[in-house]
Amino acid sequence: MTKQLYVIAAVCLWLLSACQSSTYKYEAVYKDLPFDMPRVEAPKFPDRKVNLADFGAVGNGEELCTAAFAKAIDVLAEKGGGHLIVPAGVWFTGPIVLKSNIDLHLEKGAVILFSPDVDLYPLVETVFEGLDTRRCQSPVSGRNLENVAITGEGAIDGNGHYWRPLKREKVTEGVWKQTIARGGVYKRPTYWFPYPQTLKGDTISNMNVPQNLKTEEEWQSVRHFLRPVMVSLIECKNVWLQGVIFQNSPAWNLHPLMCENVLIEEVQVRNPSYAQNGDGLDLESCKNALIVNSTFDVGDDGICLKSGKDEDGRRRGRVCENVVVDGCTVFKGHGGFVVGSEMSGGVRNVSVSNCQFLGTDVGLRFKSKRGRGGVVENIWIRNIAMMDIPTEPITFNLYYGGKSAVEVLESGEKVPAKVEPLPVDETTPCFRNIHVKNLVCAGARRALFFNGIPEMPIDGIVLEDIDITSKLGAEFIYSKNISMKNVNIRNTEGEKIVTRYCEGVEE
Known part of the structure; x- marks a missing residue:
């Protein structure tokens, strides 16, 4: 009898293991993987939803929704987390700071459009081009979080063309004329910068990172040059990006840094082909990351x-x-x-x-x-x-x-x-x-x-x-x-x- 019980238990364990294996969405991707790596799964969130529109946001592309995003995230976080629903509309905003156990979910027809007003993005300590430095705060950011996601069927636009310099030889005559009509300054006749501070920052930088700045005044004098990555997630665990269009970033588009268990699936990452430093995904010092079924068309x-x-x-x-x-x-x-x-x-x-x-x-x-x-x-x-x-x-x-x-x-x-x-x-x-x-x-x-x-x-x-x-x-x-x-x-x-x-x- 005891032997029979052992056999039954062994069979049950095998069936359970087989079941778990067959239900994992990306099991085929792991087949014959030449190194050991745990299955990367999407984080789970409480079954709790709040709607951005209920916090005073108006999706008309003009009224600033920064406070509404912050309030909605705070309310969700205080209750233990859940899904922040962004409905159809154009939600014009300053920087969004995510918190643990939050899924920023964009419904079909939803666009989060970030303001080009540099004053909304304070300088923060971060990493760019692999160096410890300061940049303007990213449009979307999170640090030391656990269970964080951006999902859905909408789009996030960083309004990056207001931040980036432009080289004449990379664009059509129409794009060049439209861009320089905004004003700006020139490093040379074919190299345009949107602000004098941007050009100043370029002249004192090594690969986009300013050198030898010591005082706050010195940093502020080149603030317009310090273009942020659009999505910055630093030292986060269980990160999920799914389904969303990420486009038009000021610098790099997606930048998970020192994160663990990162799942990026079915996203579209877009920048104009002439977007300077317009990388798609820069996965830096991360561990256990799965990037699947996504498209990139970048600069x-x-x-x-x-x-x-x-x-x-x-x-x-x-x-x-x-x-x-x-x-x-x-x-x-x-x-x-x-x-x-x-x-x-x-x-x-x-x-x-x-x-x-x-x-x-x-x-x-x-x-x-x-x-x-x-x-x-x-x-x-x-x-x-x-x-x-x-x-x-x-x-x-x-x-x-x-x-x-x-x-x-x-x-x-x-x-x-x-x-x-x-x-x-x-x-x-x-x-x-x-x-x-x-x-x-x-x-x-x-x-x-x-x-x-x-x-x-x-x-x-x-x-x-x-x-x-x-x-x-x-x-x-x-x-x-x-x-x-x-x-x-x-x-x-x-x-x-x-x-x-x-x-x-x-x-």
Whole structure:
């Protein structure tokens, strides 16, 4: 009898396990995942709803709803959380600060439109471009939260064109004339800034981060330059973004920073192709993230993994790890899937599958430079389709200087000749153990470009079942242990494969 009970109990446990496995929405995505990672689930919220309109908000696109958003969130939080319903309408507002156990839910036809009035966005301590710094408060933000979501069928618009500078060569004549008609100032005749303070900030900045500001007066003097990311979630646990359109951000669009258990599904992330620093998703120093069935059409990198920059990033020491990207499409963007250049804390255990990159400057883009440090490793990429890639479907650039691959090409910058090695230390970036399988690219300028550094060559890259149609062939510089299995490069000019200062490039 006892034996029978044990058998029954074992069968019940197996059935329960099978049931749980079959009911998990993304079980297929986890199948054969080459690293251990917990299932990322959407957070649960109390079955409690409040409607934004009940707190005095008017959705006519003109009346400011900042106080109504704050009041509704406070009321929900005091009751233990729930869903803040944003009904159809255009809800014009200043910054929204989320709290734990809150789902900001946009119904069909709802648009949250953020005011372009810089005075509504005070300076806050944050991280941008991987550095500890100050920026204007993000339109949507949350810090140290647990169970937080933005869901629904509506749209969030950051009114970013009022914040961003503009380069004449990136837009049509009509867009240029419409933009400069607002006033502003010029760094050069073809480079426009919306405010004098914006231009001042640019002149004292390194990669968009001002240097050597010490007093509050000095910071305030360049406040208009300190464009915020649109959605900033810092050190949050159980984050869910679902269904919503996120568009027209002042700087980066979505920026989860040091978050854990992040689910991003079925979102649309949009910026004009000319949006400066208009990244789609920058997942920085996060752990356990699932990005699925989403589209990106932006002005900079599409889906990007980061982990801090230089000394600030190494001091933080937070790896970006356990990340799965599946079923996503990137249209315009500097890169489809990107790692870096801020990767000083390291990036590891990443899977990218079943994605398509349609006209991105680069398909798979890995970028860094001397001084960063950090190790990027254990990345598996499979089932990728690309077309109309102006540069390369896959590139490693260890000399990144802030320009897009297309801008580098147009500037005529040359690949460096033989480079003298530097001593290897904590500032030496490392890219190793990266696997790419089942990739097709129909149309690129160059098939592959690996540009490493002599003291730490790009190492252990496996390319398998790759088919590329391109003008030029593949070029490998300071790379080693490169394995190519069934790699078909159909180039129309030059040699199929060129290697310089390499070891173990196996065709």
